Amino acid sequence: MSIINKPVITxxxxxxxxxxxxxGFVVDSNANKVxxxxxxxxxxxxxxxxxxxxNYVGKVKTRNTTKGIAIGRVNKHKRAIITxxxxxxxxxxxxx
Numbered sequence: 001m002s003i004i005n006k007p008v009i010t011x012x013x014x015x016x017x018x019x020x021x022x023x024g025f026v027v028d029s030n031a032n033k034v035x036x037x038x039x040x041x042x043x044x045x046x047x048x049x050x051x052x053x054x055n056y057v058g059k060v061k062t063r064n065t066t067k068g069i070a071i072g073r074v075n076k077h078k079r080a081i082i083t084x085x086x087x088x089x090x091x092x093x094x095x096x
Contacts, residue, residue, distance in 0.1 A: 003027055
């Protein structure tokens, strides 16, 4: 089971990484904070200071089209905001 699914790379998370040394990840919904901390420390070789998690609820979305009303659903997921010790960073673009 993979705990970390993907990093969250948005304008807001990039600015928080620069200012507050915080990074976001989409994680497995059943993972707890200790498992997330260990997975990040092992994957990126950094020291994690704190972990905050957010559960996003899947929502039903509708839109009007020429063929009628289209109904879809946004998947639910869990995010983790990781704060690192001072002086440590994660470079997501190193492997590109």
